[in-house]
Amino acid sequence: xxxxxxxxxxxxxxxxxxxxxxxxxxxxxxxxxxxxxxxxxxxxxxxxxxxxxxxxxxxxxxxxxxxxxxxxxxxxxxxxxxxxxxxxxxxxxxxxxxxxxxxxxxxxxxxxxxxxxxxxxxxxxxxxxxxxxxxxxxxxxxxxxxxxxxxxxxxxxxxxxxxxxxxxxxxxxxxxxxxxxxxxxxxxxxxxxxxxxxxxxxxxxxxxxxxxxxxxxxxxxxxxxxxxxxxxxxxxxxxxxxxxxxxxxxxxxxxxxxxxxxxxxxxxxxxxxxxxxxxxxxxxxxxxxxxxxxxxxxxxxxxxxxx
Ligand SMILES: [Zn+2]
Numbered sequence: 442x443x444x445x446x447x448x449x450x451x452x453x454x455x456x457x458x459x460x461x462x463x464x465x466x467x468x469x470x471x472x473x474x475x476x477x478x479x480x481x482x483x484x485x486x487x488x489x490x491x492x493x494x495x496x497x498x499x500x501x502x503x504x505x506x507x508x509x510x511x512x513x514x515x516x517x518x519x520x521x522x523x524x525x526x527x528x529x530x531x532x533x534x535x536x537x538x539x540x541x542x543x544x545x546x547x548x549x550x551x552x553x554x555x556x557x558x559x560x561x562x563x564x565x566x567x568x569x570x571x572x573x574x575x576x577x578x579x580x581x582x583x584x585x586x587x588x589x590x591x592x593x594x595x596x597x598x599x600x601x602x603x604x605x606x607x608x609x610x611x612x613x614x615x616x617x618x619x620x621x622x623x624x625x626x627x628x629x630x631x632x633x634x635x636x637x638x639x640x641x642x643x644x645x646x647x648x649x650x651x652x653x654x655x656x657x658x659x660x661x662x663x664x665x666x667x668x669x670x671x672x673x674x675x676x677x678x679x680x681x682x683x684x685x686x687x688x689x690x691x692x693x694x695x696x697x698x699x700x701x702x703x704x705x706x707x708x709x710x711x712x713x714x715x716x717x718x719x720x721x722x723x724x725x726x727x728x729x730x731x732x733x734x735x736x737x738x739x740x741x742x743x744x745x746x747x748x
């Protein structure tokens with residue numbers, strides 16, 4: 442999930458896009474985590490009731506070359522459906538995940554859509570396919586799941602043994618639930634170490650930049666050769682042992698990625714509270730969990746055709 446400065450990242454306004462270009466974000470973060478674009482893929486199927494595995498997006502190539510020609514919307518295979526359904530059955534056992542699903546649906550997200558890959562804009566080469574298991578398009582309310590998701594879903598986390606696919610699903614659903622709201626509110630950015638300075642968000646906690654670059658490069662190399670578990674272990678080992686520990690290096694990319702990465706881990710990583718700062722855990726427990734529990738009270742299984 443690269444966060445290159447010329448990549449169309451989540452914020453719609455120019456000012457907020459500029460905010461993303463912190464020193465670390467310029468160089469990108471883990472290739473193995475969710476991602477957000479502002480690009481509009483065309484038709485997010487909004488006529489279907491509830492929240493489901495949606496048919497392939499109908500792309501308008503004149504509007505979005507990357508998602509239509511490079512990322513290539515596709516239909517779900519029976520195997521794809523089975524894998525997502527198994528994961529969602531497992532995940533909705535968590536009250537907070539049920540709350541996140543309700544929040545995503547309230548925000549206008551109608552379900553998950555299948556793409557071959559993620560695509561980003563390379564300054565020299567134009568649109569290029571990028572290894573990335575999931576992404577969110579705010580403008581068209583799309584939560585995209587790619588081939589990379591199914592290649593990596595069974596990878597087990599080295600710290601708490603969760604399934605990597607479960608993390609991706611919760612991470613992307615958190616983006617849809619958050620929808621650009623909570624992640625940049627002052628309370629969160631302060632506790633997570635983000636400072637808005639020189640017209641952009643900058644990460645203020647101490648990070649060894651050279652070590653970060655080495656870890657990031659290693660994850661790219663390992664992922665490119667299919668060594669997904671090793672890539673993930675490098676990422677997790679470095680991120681959780683920083684001076685200000687975070688779940689993964691993706692949390693260094695921007696406030697919204699911090700928000701999604703931390704909240705997803707607080708839900709599915711049974712050991713998250715052992716490495717995260719108590720004030721970070723406390724902020725979520727006080728400011729996010731009650732709202733999610735309230736939303737979970739409105740969870741109607743019939744609204745979610747995912748199981
Ligand atoms: Zn993300």
